[in-house]
Amino acid sequence: MRRSCTVFLTLLGAVASSLAAGVTVQKPSLTVPTQYASQKAAAEKIFTTSYAAYREFAFGHDELLPVSLGLGDDLGGWGASLVDAMGTLVVMGFDDLFLEAVNFTSTIDFNTPPVPQLISVFETNIRWIGGLISAYELSGEKFPILITKAKEIADKLAFAWIDGNAIPYNSLDFTTNSPVIENNNIAQIGTLTLEWAALTKYTGNATYKELAEKGTIAVAELAAPLPGLAAQSVDPATGQFTDATITWGGGSDSYFEYLLKYARYTNNANNIFIDTWKTAVDSSIHALLRTSTVGNWSFLADRSDQGLIEHVGSHLACFYAGNWLLGGQLLRNQTIVDIALELNEGCWNTYAGTATGIGPENFAFISADGNFTGGDAITADQLAFYNEHGYYITHPDYIQRPEVLESNFYAWRVTGDTKYLDRAADAIASFNKFLPATVAFAGLNDVNDPGAGLFDDMESFWFAEVLKYLYLTFDDPNHISLDTHVWNTECHPLIAPPALSSYQGSGTLIPPKPFTTPTPITPGPVPSPRTQPLGVPAQ
Numbered sequence: 001m002r003r004s005c006t007v008f009l010t011l012l013g014a015v016a017s018s019l020a021a022g023v024t025v026q027k028p029s030l031t032v033p034t035q036y037a038s039q040k041a042a043a044e045k046i047f048t049t050s051y052a053a054y055r056e057f058a059f060g061h062d063e064l065l066p067v068s069l070g071l072g073d074d075l076g077g078w079g080a081s082l083v084d085a086m087g088t089l090v091v092m093g094f095d096d097l098f099l100e101a102v103n104f105t106s107t108i109d110f111n112t113p114p115v116p117q118l119i120s121v122f123e124t125n126i127r128w129i130g131g132l133i134s135a136y137e138l139s140g141e142k143f144p145i146l147i148t149k150a151k152e153i154a155d156k157l158a159f160a161w162i163d164g165n166a167i168p169y170n171s172l173d174f175t176t177n178s179p180v181i182e183n184n185n186i187a188q189i190g191t192l193t194l195e196w197a198a199l200t201k202y203t204g205n206a207t208y209k210e211l212a213e214k215g216t217i218a219v220a221e222l223a224a225p226l227p228g229l230a231a232q233s234v235d236p237a238t239g240q241f242t243d244a245t246i247t248w249g250g251g252s253d254s255y256f257e258y259l260l261k262y263a264r265y266t267n268n269a270n271n272i273f274i275d276t277w278k279t280a281v282d283s284s285i286h287a288l289l290r291t292s293t294v295g296n297w298s299f300l301a302d303r304s305d306q307g308l309i310e311h312v313g314s315h316l317a318c319f320y321a322g323n324w325l326l327g328g329q330l331l332r333n334q335t336i337v338d339i340a341l342e343l344n345e346g347c348w349n350t351y352a353g354t355a356t357g358i359g360p361e362n363f364a365f366i367s368a369d370g371n372f373t374g375g376d377a378i379t380a381d382q383l384a385f386y387n388e389h390g391y392y393i394t395h396p397d398y399i400q401r402p403e404v405l406e407s408n409f410y411a412w413r414v415t416g417d418t419k420y421l422d423r424a425a426d427a428i429a430s431f432n433k434f435l436p437a438t439v440a441f442a443g444l445n446d447v448n449d450p451g452a453g454l455f456d457d458m459e460s461f462w463f464a465e466v467l468k469y470l471y472l473t474f475d476d477p478n479h480i481s482l483d484t485h486v487w488n489t490e491c492h493p494l495i496a497p498p499a500l501s502s503y504q505g506s507g508t509l510i511p512p513k514p515f516t517t518p519t520p521i522t523p524g525p526v527p528s529p530r531t532q533p534l535g536v537p538a539q
C-alpha cells in the first residue's frame, strides 16, 4: 500500500514537473535586430583598445592610469585588470589573449601582496574568485589551474573568520594571516555566497560555502530597522548591528543583490535568502520608494541612522533596477517588474540629463516629503539643474561604474524593448567622445563639464563589467542568458541550475522584530591579531 502509493505520487510528481516549466527571466525568442551589429563591434573596439594599452603599459599590475601612464596596484598588485578581463576575453573570443592571461594567472603567488598592503576580502573575492571561476566555466572547464588559483586565494581569505564568529572581518594582513579588528558592512559580509558556493562545487570542500552562508544568514537573522532591510554596519565580534542606516547603495548594495541571486543559484535550498529579499523589496516599496516633484522620476531613498528619509541616489545603487527585474521575473511578480522599470528610467535619466550623456557618482532629488539629504542643502545651481532634469548632481565624477548599464542590460533582456539598445548605443557614443585618454579610456571629473578633465584611472571593472554588459547587450541573448547564468556583482556569470517553476520560498514575508538603534560606543581595546587556523574552535 505504502509502496504503491509512493509510486503513484512519484508518477504524479513527474507529470506535474513536466507541466510546470522553469520560470524564465528573459523574454522568450529574443533576438537583437541586425542594425545593432555595429554596436557590438563598437563595444568590442573599446575593449580591445583598453586592453592593448593595459598590456603595453601595465601588464600584470592591477590597473593602468591611462592619463599619466602610471600604475595602480592597490588591489593586491596581482594583476586585477587581467584577471577581471579574462571572462570578457572569452566572451569576445580573444583566445590567444585569454591563454596569455591563464598563463600569467598560473604564476600568481597569493601568499604575499607584491605591494605591501591590507587585502579586502570583498574586493578580492568578487574580482579573483568570481573572475577565475567564471573564466573556468566560460572556457569549457579546460583550465583547472583557474580553480586551483581561486582556491589558493580563498584559503587566504578564509582567515577573515576568527574566534568562531559567523561574520568575517574584511581587511586582512596576508603576511600574518590575521584580520584587522573593526566593524564590517553587510555588502562585504553578504557578497561571498555565490563565489564560495561555486568554489565548493568545483573543489568538493564544503567549508567555503558554509563560511559564506553563515555570515549572510547571521545578518539576515538579526532584528533589522525595517523588515528585511538590514542596517549597514556590523561588529563581527558581537554579531550585532552598530548602526541603523538603510541604503541600496554602497556598503549595503550587494548584500541585497546576493540574497536574490543566491536563492536562484541554489534554487531555494534555504528559504531565508528569497524570503529576506522579498521582504526587503516589500519594505522598500513602502518606506523608501519616492518620485521626484519634477519629472516624476522614481528612486529608492536612503534611511538615516535616525530613521529620516534621505532624498539621495547613486550610480552604485542603480543596480537595484536590474536586480528587481530579475527578482520580479523569478517571483512572477509584475508589481516588482513594473517598479523596477520605473527605477530604471530614473537611473537612465541621470545619464540623459548631463552634458556628456554619462551619469554622476552621486545625485539627489526632491519628493513630496521634502528635500532632506543628510548632507548640504541644495544650492541655487543645483536647484536650477533639478528644475530642468528632476535630479541634481552631488558628486559629479564618473569612475567607470557599470550599474546603470547593468540595469539597462536586464531591462533589454526582460522586455525586448529596443529603446534599451538605443540607450546602450548612446552610452558607447558618449564613452568614445568623452573618455579617450590617448592610449585608453579614463573616467571623468565632472560628467556635466567635460572641460573639468579626465579622471586618471582605468578600473579593472571597466573590463569586467562596463564592457561586458555593453557587449552582451548587443550579443545573441541565448549566448549567455539570464536563464542559464547568475552574474556575480563584478559581472562574472556563473552557470546556474535549471530554474524552478517558482521562487516563492516560504510564501510569507518576514515579520518585524523589535529593533533599537544602537548607541554609539567608544571602541574598546583592539584585541591582538589572531592567526588561528580555521576549524580550530576558539577558546
Ligand SMILES: *[C@@H]1O[C@H](CO)[C@@H](O)[C@H](O)[C@H]1NC(C)=O
Pocket (backbone or CB within 6 Å): 096, 099, 100, 103
Ligand atoms: C603559455 O605558457 C606556455 C608554457 O610556458 C607557453 O608555451 C605558451 O606559449 C604560453 N602561451 C601564451 C599564449 O602566452
Ligand SMILES: *[C@@H]1O[C@H](CO)[C@@H](O)[C@H](O)[C@H]1NC(C)=O
Pocket (backbone or CB within 6 Å): 154, 155, 156, 158, 205, 206, 207, 208, 534, 535
Ligand atoms: C577546506 O577549506 C578550508 C578553508 O580554506 C580549509 O581550512 C580546509 O583545510 C579545507 N578542507 C580540506 C579537506 O581540504
Ligand SMILES: *[C@@H]1O[C@H](CO)[C@@H](O)[C@H](O)[C@H]1NC(C)=O
Pocket (backbone or CB within 6 Å): 278, 281, 282, 285, 333, 334, 335, 336
Ligand atoms: C508582488 O510584490 C508586491 C511587493 O512586495 C507585493 O505587495 C505583492 O503581494 C506581490 N504579489 C504577489 C502575487 O505575490
Ligand SMILES: *[C@@H]1O[C@H](CO)[C@@H](O)[C@H](O)[C@H]1NC(C)=O
Pocket (backbone or CB within 6 Å): 291, 296, 298, 342
Ligand atoms: C508618477 O509615476 C508613478 C509610477 O512611477 C505613477 O504611478 C504616477 O501616476 C505618476 N504620477 C504622475 C503625476 O504622473
Ligand SMILES: *[C@@H]1O[C@H](CO)[C@@H](O)[C@H](O)[C@H]1NC(C)=O
Pocket (backbone or CB within 6 Å): 366, 370, 371, 372, 378, 383
Ligand atoms: C528644502 O526643505 C526646506 C525645509 O523643508 C525648505 O525650507 C526649502 O524651501 C526646501 N528647498 C527646496 C528647493 O525645495
